[in-house]
Amino acid sequence: MAASPAxxxxxxxxxxxxxxxxxxxxxxxxxxxxxxxxxxxATLDDMAGDRRVRAVVLTGTGDTFCAGADLxxxxxxxxxxxxxxxxxRPGYREPAARxxxxxxxxxxxxxxAINGDAAGGGATIPLAADVRFAAEHARFVFPxxxxxxxxxxxxxxxxxxxxxxxxxxxxxxxxxxxxxxEALASGLVSRVLPADxxxxxxxxxxxxxxxxxxxTAVAATRALLAAAPATPDAAAEAESALIVALAxxxxxxxxxxxxxxxRVPRFRPADSVTATP
Numbered sequence: 605m606a607a608s609p610a611x612x613x614x615x616x617x618x619x620x621x622x623x624x625x626x627x628x629x630x631x632x633x634x635x636x637x638x639x640x641x642x643x644x645x646a647t648l649d650d651m652a653g654d655r656r657v658r659a660v661v662l663t664g665t666g667d668t669f670c671a672g673a674d675l676x677x678x679x680x681x682x683x684x685x686x687x688x689x690x691x692x693r694p695g696y697r698e699p700a701a702r703x704x705x706x707x708x709x710x711x712x713x714x715x716x717a718i719n720g721d722a723a724g725g726g727a728t729i730p731l732a733a734d735v736r737f738a739a740e741h742a743r744f745v746f747p748x749x750x751x752x753x754x755x756x757x758x759x760x761x762x763x764x765x766x767x768x769x770x771x772x773x774x775x776x777x778x779x780x781x782x783x784x785x786e787a788l789a790s791g792l793v794s795r796v797l798p799a800d801x802x803x804x805x806x807x808x809x810x811x812x813x814x815x816x817x818x819x820t821a822v823a824a825t826r827a828l829l830a831a832a833p834a835t836p837d838a839a840a841e842a843e844s845a846l847i848v849a850l851a852x853x854x855x856x857x858x859x860x861x862x863x864x865x866x867r868v869p870r871f872r873p874a875d876s877v878t879a880t881p
Contacts, residue, residue, distance in 0.1 A: 613634070615628060615643045617650075622814030623660070623810040624656075624657045624660045628663070636673055637685070642702075645703055648706040648709070648710060649709065652709055652711060660714045660715070661714075662730070663719050663803060664720065666720065667720040667741070670726025672723040700724075701758055704757050704758050711819070711874045712813075712823070714732075714735075715735040716729075716806075717803050718736060719802055719803070725756065728755065728756060728758070735794050737794060738784045738795070739797065742787070743781050743784070744782040744787055749776070760776070816868070818858075818859060821859075828842055828846065854872065855871050
């Protein structure tokens with residue numbers, strides 16, 4: 605177990621059976637500060653270099669996944685956050701965007717186990733995950749327009765891809781609450797579960813990937829999905845180049861042999877082959 609202290613909370617990490625469980629633990633609502641976001645980024649970057657880790661589960665403590673920006677300073681809270689974070693410098697990326705970029709840098713899949721309300725940055729950060737599960741009582745809020753802001757965390761890219769442009773506009777323009785049932789129906793989350801079964805379901809999904817899938821093939825597939833080719837022909841071109849390279853690598857015959865012999869495959873770490881479309 606590892607812990608990164610940040611702004612009165614910590615980002616806790618447990619690694620078991622190839623799965624890293626990353627837990628936001630900043631009571632009472634896991635609110636984001638620059639320091640807490642940077643601790644999460646550092647933790648995710650550590651996961652990228654940890655050869656034990658083949659999948660990541662991102663979750664929170666208590667009844668809230670993440671409440672977004674910490675508004676403890678009152679009306680000036682958000683203005684101060686960006687001023688203190690150097691928001692006027694060239695090429696600036698706000699904290700939720702930086703967390704999303706850290707998720708994208710991982711060579712392994714991330715499943716977000718959204719254990720409760722997710723608001724603001726707490727709602728945009730899970731959009732960068734590969735898969736999202738939610739507790740039955742979870743609610744999603746993208747409140748930016750109600751705060752005099754625009755969306756962040758690359759949500760204007762991620763959300764239309766996940767739920768369609770019309771529904772994304774509905775949520776982002778209105779800032780209304782979205783319950784778990786609507787999130788499931790729209791495709792924002794893959795599963796909705798009772799709170800006491802959520803984490804185990806997410807861990808079960810991650811363990812399947814960690815034990816049954818080639819890390820190199822998973823990294824290559826993530827890269828293909830992230831590239832999001834604009835046409836079927838462009839997708840076919842990228843896939844064809846990668847599948848030929850992967851078929852010639854050792855993991856493919858090992859996977860076929862394991863399937864035929866009905867055993868667990870013995871795949872290599874992902875860094876032995878470059879998996880970029």
